[in-house]
Amino acid sequence: MNPGPASFNRIAIVGLGLIGGSIGLAIRQFMPEARTTGYDADPAVRARAAELQLAGRICDSAAEAVSEADLVILCVPVGAMGVAAQEIAAALPGNAVVSDVGSSKQSIYEALSAALPGNCVIPAHPVAGTEHSGPDAGFATLFQQRWCIVTPPAGADPVQVSRLVAFWETLGAMVDTMDPKHHDLVLAVTSHIPHLIAYTIVGTASELEDVTRSEVIKYSAGGFRDFTRIAASDPTMWRDVFLANRDAVLVMLQRFLDDLSSMQEAIVEGDGDTLFDRFTHTRAIRRSIVALGQDDARPNFGRQDNE
Amino acid sequence: MNPGPASFNRIAIVGLGLIGGSIGLAIRQFMPEARTTGYDADPAVRARAAELQLAGRICDSAAEAVSEADLVILCVPVGAMGVAAQEIAAALPGNAVVSDVGSSKQSIYEALSAALPGNCVIPAHPVAGTEHSGPDAGFATLFQQRWCIVTPPAGADPVQVSRLVAFWETLGAMVDTMDPKHHDLVLAVTSHIPHLIAYTIVGTASELEDVTRSEVIKYSAGGFRDFTRIAASDPTMWRDVFLANRDAVLVMLQRFLDDLSSMQEAIVEGDGDTLFDRFTHTRAIRRSIVALGQDDARPNFGRQDNE
Numbered sequence: 001m002n003p004g005p006a007s008f009n010r011i012a013i014v015g016l017g018l019i020g021g022s023i024g025l026a027i028r029q030f031m032p033e034a035r036t037t038g039y040d041a042d043p044a045v046r047a048r049a050a051e052l053q054l055a056g057r058i059c060d061s062a063a064e065a066v067s068e069a070d071l072v073i074l075c076v077p078v079g080a081m082g083v084a085a086q087e088i089a090a091a092l093p094g095n096a097v098v099s100d101v102g103s104s105k106q107s108i109y110e111a112l113s114a115a116l117p118g119n120c121v122i123p124a125h126p127v128a129g130t131e132h133s134g135p136d137a138g139f140a141t142l143f144q145q146r147w148c149i150v151t152p153p154a155g156a157d158p159v160q161v162s163r164l165v166a167f168w169e170t171l172g173a174m175v176d177t178m179d180p181k182h183h184d185l186v187l188a189v190t191s192h193i194p195h196l197i198a199y200t201i202v203g204t205a206s207e208l209e210d211v212t213r214s215e216v217i218k219y220s221a222g223g224f225r226d227f228t229r230i231a232a233s234d235p236t237m238w239r240d241v242f243l244a245n246r247d248a249v250l251v252m253l254q255r256f257l258d259d260l261s262s263m264q265e266a267i268v269e270g271d272g273d274t275l276f277d278r279f280t281h282t283r284a285i286r287r288s289i290v291a292l293g294q295d296d297a298r299p300n301f302g303r304q305d306n307e
Numbered sequence: 308m309n310p311g312p313a314s315f316n317r318i319a320i321v322g323l324g325l326i327g328g329s330i331g332l333a334i335r336q337f338m339p340e341a342r343t344t345g346y347d348a349d350p351a352v353r354a355r356a357a358e359l360q361l362a363g364r365i366c367d368s369a370a371e372a373v374s375e376a377d378l379v380i381l382c383v384p385v386g387a388m389g390v391a392a393q394e395i396a397a398a399l400p401g402n403a404v405v406s407d408v409g410s411s412k413q414s415i416y417e418a419l420s421a422a423l424p425g426n427c428v429i430p431a432h433p434v435a436g437t438e439h440s441g442p443d444a445g446f447a448t449l450f451q452q453r454w455c456i457v458t459p460p461a462g463a464d465p466v467q468v469s470r471l472v473a474f475w476e477t478l479g480a481m482v483d484t485m486d487p488k489h490h491d492l493v494l495a496v497t498s499h500i501p502h503l504i505a506y507t508i509v510g511t512a513s514e515l516e517d518v519t520r521s522e523v524i525k526y527s528a529g530g531f532r533d534f535t536r537i538a539a540s541d542p543t544m545w546r547d548v549f550l551a552n553r554d555a556v557l558v559m560l561q562r563f564l565d566d567l568s569s570m571q572e573a574i575v576e577g578d579g580d581t582l583f584d585r586f587t588h589t590r591a592i593r594r595s596i597v598a599l600g601q602d603d604a605r606p607n608f609g610r611q612d613n614e
Contacts (some may be wrong), residue, residue, distance in 0.1 A: 001508050011359065023415070040426075079579075103529075121343075123588060127526050127528050127529050128528065130591075131593075132390050146528060147526060149526070166430045170348070176525070185517055185518055186518050186522050186523075186526055187526065187529060188512070189512050189515065189518055189523060189531070190512070190522075190523055190526040190527055190529050190530065190531040191526070191529030191530045193508065194508065194528075194529075194530035194531050194533070194534055195530050196567075196570060197504055197508060197567070198530070198588050199570070199585060199589050200563065200566050200567045200570050201500065201501060201504060201563055201566075202586055202589040202592055202593075203566055203588060203589055204496070204559075204562050204563045205496050205497070205568045205592070206588070206589070206591075206592050208496065208562070209495055210489075210492055211492055211493050213592070213595075214545075215493050215497075216414055216493075216496060216497055216592070216598055217592065217596050218454060218483070218495040218599070219434050219454060219456070219493055219494065219498070221434055221435065221453060221454070222410075222434050222436075222494060222497050222498030222501075223497065223498045223499075223502050223505070223537050224496070224497040224501050224502035225596050226501070226533050226534075226536070226537060227533075228589070228592055228593040228596055229533070229593065230530050230533060231586075231589040231592070231593060232589070232590050232593035232594075233586075235583050235586035235587045235590070236583065238582070238586050239579045239582040239583045239586060240579075242580075242582055243574070243577055243579055246574055246577070249574060250571070250574060250575065252422065252511075253567075253571055253574075254336050254474055255515070256508055256509050256511045257564075257567070257571075259507050259508075259510055259511045260503075260504070260507045260560075260564070262505050263503060263506070264557070264560055264564075267549050267550070267553055267556060267557060268553075268557065270550055270553070272386075272546050272547075272550055275545070275546045275550075276542050276543065276546045276547055277508075278506060278510055279506050279538075279540075279542035279545050279546060280542045280595065281508040281510060281513070282506055282510055282513070282535070282538040282539070283538070283539050283542070284513075285436075285509055285512070285520070285523070285524065285535055285538070286509075286535040286536065286538065286539035287515050287539075288520075288524045289527050289532050289535055291522055292525070
């Protein structure tokens with residue numbers, strides 16, 4: 001795993017939660033010659049990051065962390081990207097590439113390029129994570145065999161794009177590149193709407209009068225519990241995702257609502273043929289996901305209890 | 308695991324898919340002294356069931372299978388329960404208890420008691436399953452540590468209810484009893500609505516023009532893939548569930564739609580506080596489910612790839 005002569009070797013990580021911490025651990029494992037600096041706005045996180053050695057040096061300010069970097073990766077919540085960029089602006093070397101890991105790309109590109117007009121900004125999004133958050137949740141192999149979407153804005157320096165692609169490949173990711181706006185539509189449907197739905201149904205279920213919360217919990221194996229896992233994701237991160245990717249989320253949400261209304265109508269009318277057709281159609285997608293290695297084909301993904 | 312003197316020992320299983328087959332295998336493992344007969348309307352399933360020894364004797368008709376039974380368990384799709392009951396009516400011993408495994412209870416109770424007015428009918432619902440179906444999908448430990456809800460109608464013989472409860476406990480299940488109508492509300496929220504939502508969003512995602520199906524599949528790890536697992540469940544079973552449990556499903560669906568509209572409104576208005584409050588609230592439910600052993604706390608339930 002030689003990252004090659006053009007690779008980054010002074011990497012600053014701003015934000016040391018699940019993703020930032022995992023990047024630090026992955027660099028240590030897969031790019032042992034690179035030096036890393038890290039910063040988090042929360043002093044308790046900085047202290048824990050130092051104990052866990054998430055970066056070679058944990059700094060007391062974002063400016064200090066980036067002052068000698070050739071690559072800066074902002075791993076803060078989507079809504080904090082603009083402020084983080086302003087904090088590093090004065091200290092940032094002019095030749096440093098600035099990237100991030102946010103789940104929404106067009107709005108982040110706009111915020112970063114406005115705050116850092118002299119630097120090469122190339123947003124990216126590793127499609128990886130768990131429902132856990134914080135510095136203790138990170139691990140070096142988080143990005144192995146997962147997709148990372150690099151979203152170069154129009155006119156981005158192709159040499160720097162290649163360096164960033166190679167960086168993510170060195171950490172084990174499969175890299176795809178696409179336009180930031182298209183990324184936002186793709187992720188709205190594959191990630192943001194599923195999260196919104198999961199948060200909503202879990203909320204609905206917890207506030208019923210005719211079914212108790214303990215009944216909901218006891219009988220969750222029938223399908224509900226899969227939604228609770230997604231709905232346990234970090235609230236700050238997800239609030240920011242919905243605010244930052246509002247337009248694409250609202251487009252996809254309306255399509256989902258239209259389709260759900262037509263399901264509702266089929267149930268009201270007792271139209272079993274329509275329901276059967278829809279339910280048959282969706283099996284093909286599942287087969288493709290398993291065939292492409294994007295999920296585990298074992299029942300319940302190998303949950304130990306076999307459901 | 309001595310099931311005791313009052314236990315059933317001539318058990319007929321009608322329908323030999325995932326659940327019926329698993330019951331047969333579980334009886335052989337946990338009640339080795341009991342005799343089992345089995346029947347399935349599909350000759351190919353009967354042949355496969357004989358190879359797999361899902362029951363001690365595979366019969367050529369439902370009537371033959373039940374002719375000496377003291378317990379009959381109907382494991383056919385919810386919509387086929389009434390017909391299955393009519394098929395066994397003439398051959399059924401008068402002292403046989405009739406039960407089932409369907410996901411909707413009030414409508415099944417009405418269908419079974421109409422077809423079998425002389426027998427003790429006690430519906431039940433093991434809340435267990437996988438996304439796989441058919442005779443090859445069964446396994447003896449499917450019910451271990453899973454809930455089984457027994458729904459005695461008003462006036463049911465308490466001795467027979469106790470025998471049925473003991474039967475499910477012998478197969479490893481934890482048993483709860485409740486009124487059939489209340490069961491239907493509880494399952495609408497914990498199982499039926501989650502399935503309806505999952506089928507719908509998978510359908511929505513597969514028919515977009517601006518995002519390709521291959522993009523949906525590639526980036527499914529961001530949340531979408533968890534829905535595809537649920538949406539791969541058996542279409543016939545689920546069509547019947549929505550038709551049979553229509554009233555409770557429509558009540559719960561309307562509540563979900565109201566809550567989703569208020570989320571949509573918060574996104575439109577950029578109301579981050581409301582989103583954050585909702586997203587925080589749902590974490591507590593997840594913690595309870597994991598604490599009660601209803602799910603695996605490991606990231607991705609121990610998926611081997613760590614997402």
